[in-house]
Each structure stands twice: as C-alpha cells, then as structure tokens.
Amino acid sequence: MVHMFVLFCLCRLVGVFAGTDAVKSVSVTEGDSVSLNSGVTDMMNEDLILWRFGDENTLIAQINVMTGSITVYDDVLDGRFRDRLKLDDQTGSLTITHTTTEHTGDYKLQTNSGRKSFSLTVFTRLPVPVIIRYCSSSSSSNCLLLCSVLNVSVATLSWYAGISVLSSISVCDLSISLSLPLEVEYQDKNTYSCVLNNPISNQTTHLDIHTLCHTCAEGHAPCCDSVEAVLRLVVTALMGVASATAVVLLVNDVRASRG
Incomplete structure (x- = not known):
C-alpha cells in the first residue's frame, strides 16, 4: 500500500507575469x-x-x-x-x-x-534527492521510506510510481529542507522514483526496493536503523559534513509524519 501524503504550496514563481505581453520571461540555472x-x-x-x-x-x-x-x-x-x-x-x-x-x-x-x-x-542548482529507510514505533508490515533534500527554494519534491505522481511537497522563495515519506509493500513490483524539480531542471533518484526494503535473516523481521542514525547519514551524503541542526530538522519531519 502506498502512503499518500500531499502538501500543496501556492506561490508566485518569480519571472512569471501573467497578462504582461511586453515583459519577456527568461530563466537560467545559477x-x-x-x-x-x-x-x-x-x-x-x-x-x-x-x-x-x-x-x-x-x-x-x-x-x-x-x-x-x-x-x-x-x-x-x-x-x-x-x-x-x-x-x-x-x-x-x-x-x-x-x-x-x-x-x-x-x-x-x-x-x-x-x-x-x-x-x-x-x-539555484538542484541537489540529488536521497532516499532512506526508517523504522516506525507503530507496527507496520510495509517498508517505510523517506526522500529528503536540503536547502532548496522554488522547487517541488515528488514521489512517482512509474510516470504517475503519488505525492508532492513544494517550497517557494525560501531556502529550507524538504522530506517526503512513502510506504510500500516488501514484494512491491512497481518502479518508484523521487524527483526534485523546478521550472527548468530536475534531479531524480530511483528507488531500489530490493536493496532498501529487505528483511533481516533472523526471524524475517524488518531490518533498519533508527531514524536519528539514518538521517545523520543523509546529511553527510547531501552536504558532505554532518550538520546537527539539519539532522534535528529532518528528525522532526519524520516524527511528525509518523504521528
């Protein structure tokens, strides 16, 4: 079962002037x-x-x-x-x-x-999304995943199943971190990807279910690390250094999504 989580951001993209024919809009990457x-x-x-x-x-x-x-x-x-x-x-x-x-x-x-x-x-240039697996305190027979990016603005982070959008979250005019959860069955045969995009470019990370959503050999129980430990690895991958502040923000995001 796919966990649906959608947050819409209503914002004005800089450079779009509806109804102003005399102004030519031009976009470029930093x-x-x-x-x-x-x-x-x-x-x-x-x-x-x-x-x-x-x-x-x-x-x-x-x-x-x-x-x-x-x-x-x-x-x-x-x-x-x-x-x-x-x-x-x-x-x-x-x-x-x-x-x-x-x-x-x-x-x-x-x-x-x-x-x-x-x-x-x-x-700004878009970072590559990082997908991790995390454990939930509530019992779940499915694989819980989180796609995250740091310090983005005027961009949308989305989960796709094939070419269909499952969920998305957007940010406008601010430089913040985004995280988007996904829940899939262990034997799911669909193709999933996490995409970060703005009006002129995108970055995509494909989900390898067999690598992330495996079970421990002993007792066939879910095999994953604590949220805090895994998110520290995410910050290291995204920024090249461990950032305690960013870790706290991402941990809070995950805890909030876990309810």
Whole structure:
C-alpha cells in the first residue's frame, strides 16, 4: 500500500507575469550565462543603448553609438554585476555571466527604437534527492521510506510510481529542507522514483526496493536503523559534513509524519 501524503504550496514563481505581453520571461540555472536580446538590427539607427536593472531602474550598462564607447557600471548595487556584464557592440544585447540568484529581477532596455523589458529568474542548482529507510514505533508490515533534500527554494519534491505522481511537497522563495515519506509493500513490483524539480531542471533518484526494503535473516523481521542514525547519514551524503541542526530538522519531519 502506498502512503499518500500531499502538501500543496501556492506561490508566485518569480519571472512569471501573467497578462504582461511586453515583459519577456527568461530563466537560467545559477552559474550559467544568459543573454538578453536587444532586437536591434542596425546600430546606425541608434544614439544610446541603455540597460537598467531593478525597481530603482539602476543604470548598469550603456553603449554610446556616436562615440563608439561601451560602459558597464561594476560598482552599482554593491558590485553584484562586477566582471559579469558583456555588451555586444553590434546589437547592444546584454550577457550576464556567472549568474547568481542576486541577478534575479527586471531588466529594461532603452533605445531610439523603443523600450523592452525582461524578467530574469536565476534558479539555484538542484541537489540529488536521497532516499532512506526508517523504522516506525507503530507496527507496520510495509517498508517505510523517506526522500529528503536540503536547502532548496522554488522547487517541488515528488514521489512517482512509474510516470504517475503519488505525492508532492513544494517550497517557494525560501531556502529550507524538504522530506517526503512513502510506504510500500516488501514484494512491491512497481518502479518508484523521487524527483526534485523546478521550472527548468530536475534531479531524480530511483528507488531500489530490493536493496532498501529487505528483511533481516533472523526471524524475517524488518531490518533498519533508527531514524536519528539514518538521517545523520543523509546529511553527510547531501552536504558532505554532518550538520546537527539539519539532522534535528529532518528528525522532526519524520516524527511528525509518523504521528
């Protein structure tokens, strides 16, 4: 029997502006480069090309076509764009390299031809979900599993049976840890996977039932470790170091799911 646990998160994804045709939404994964296309085809028709960022319309780059000079303003906004901006001298298009989440926001282009607006969303790189088995204080003839990830934002963690979603939990705009339980029979022949995804990427871990959901040879009893001990291994796998704080958070999640 599959344990159904669904938590829905209602949130506004950054970069989605329903009903605003003039704003082009662009998404990129943190660390990658992204280009905002100016649409300019003939620089001889332009005098100045100006790029601004954020609610304050801070000038971050410009091309003076008359003098042929290109200027990027590295020191504005606490230097978040330092050594990251490139302007195409043939089109005026703006490229942001080595992106971080600080570059998420609205970009505005001003030329003689008109104005264009872009909404850029920079998503953090997704970690690989870790699946563990845990023991419950209540008697259960099924295998109890937990899929966990640490420090994610604007993402959804889901259990799948084949291509069907069994349960999911989402986080919006915060960096927190997610855990999602699953209960299966020991002889279950279905194919299960745990998937972490955001609008542009995903990470998948496939469940090996034969490895995790085995019984101890003696008495054919369920064979698994305590929740606390196993979760310490999860933290080590996810972060590379043991984090007592993260362990406590995950232990609380499991205890809450056990009721």
